[in-house]
Amino acid sequence: MYLAKILITLRKSILDPQGKAVRHALQSLKLSGIEEVRIGKFIEIKISSKNKKEAEKIAEEACKKLLANPVMENYTFSIEELPA
Amino acid sequence: MYLAKILITLRKSILDPQGKAVRHALQSLKLSGIEEVRIGKFIEIKISSKNKKEAEKIAEEACKKLLANPVMENYTFSIEELPA
Numbered sequence: 581m582y583l584a585k586i587l588i589t590l591r592k593s594i595l596d597p598q599g600k601a602v603r604h605a606l607q608s609l610k611l612s613g614i615e616e617v618r619i620g621k622f623i624e625i626k627i628s629s630k631n632k633k634e635a636e637k638i639a640e641e642a643c644k645k646l647l648a649n650p651v652m653e654n655y656t657f658s659i660e661e662l663p664a
Numbered sequence: 665m666y667l668a669k670i671l672i673t674l675r676k677s678i679l680d681p682q683g684k685a686v687r688h689a690l691q692s693l694k695l696s697g698i699e700e701v702r703i704g705k706f707i708e709i710k711i712s713s714k715n716k717k718e719a720e721k722i723a724e725e726a727c728k729k730l731l732a733n734p735v736m737e738n739y740t741f742s743i744e745e746l747p748a
Contacts, residue, residue, distance in 0.1 A: 581699070587706050602707070602730070609729050613722055615665070615710040622671050622704040623686070628697045638697055642690050 581664065582627045582635035586657040588648050589620035623647060626662070635659050665748065666711045666719035670741040672732050673704035707731060710746070719743050 590596050599617040606614045625642065629635045639657050648655040674680050683701040690698045709726065713719045723741050732739040 589706065589708070599707075605730055606709075606726055611722055611726055611729075613712045613719075614726070615712050616708075617710075618708045620706040620708070622673065622706040623683075624673070624700075624702045624704070625690075626699040626701075628699055635697075638695055642695055642698070645693055645695075646686070646689055 581662040582629060582632060583660050583662050584623075584625045584627055584635060584639035584642075584657050585660070586623040586625065586639065586643060586647060586655060587620060588623065588643075588653050588655045590618060591652055591654055594652050620653075621647075627659075632659055632661065665746040666713060666716060667744050667746050668707075668709045668711055668719060668723035668726075668741050669744070670707040670709065670723065670727060670731060670739060671704060672707065672727075672737050672739045674702060675736055675738055678736050704737075705731075711743075716743055716745065 596618045599619045603614055603617040627635045627638050629638060636659050643655045680702045683703045687698055687701040711719045711722050713722060720743050723743060727739045
């Protein structure tokens with residue numbers, strides 16, 4: 581069993597109004613030094629596959645076909661093996 | 665300038681209906697081996713502070729006061745220095 585940890589972030593050129601709202605909220609809580617906030621997704625998928633290579637292929641396909649919007653988002657992931 | 669990368673995940677005991685929906689969607693795309701999906705947030709904050717220690721303190725406070733719901737969520741973060 582493998583665990584894919586997937587990070588999905590907005591591309592740099594895309595405005596992030598949710599991040600802007602969070603920045604304002606943090607500033608009104610008197611937290612100093614907050615310059616920019618960007619919000620993305622973190623997705624964990626447990627994959628049962630023969631080996632790590634295959635788990636990578638499945639995670640890649642999941643990102644491409646469903647999880648990330650290629651026009652607006654980037655994705656990266658890492659795969660780790662779970663103890664049986 | 666520092667970049668805090670914050671991961672917010674649902675606690676294990678909390679049901680994740682969004683993750684369940686994504687799992688079903690991946691399975692109906694004929695992706696094999698998908699056992700479980702859990703969805704969290706990934707938040708990047710640029711912090712201007714004197715040193716890494718202070719940036720850590722600000723990130724910790726942001727998580728506690730606003731970003732994570734301590735009843736339902738866990739958070740972890742890492743801080744890296746950005747080139748000036």
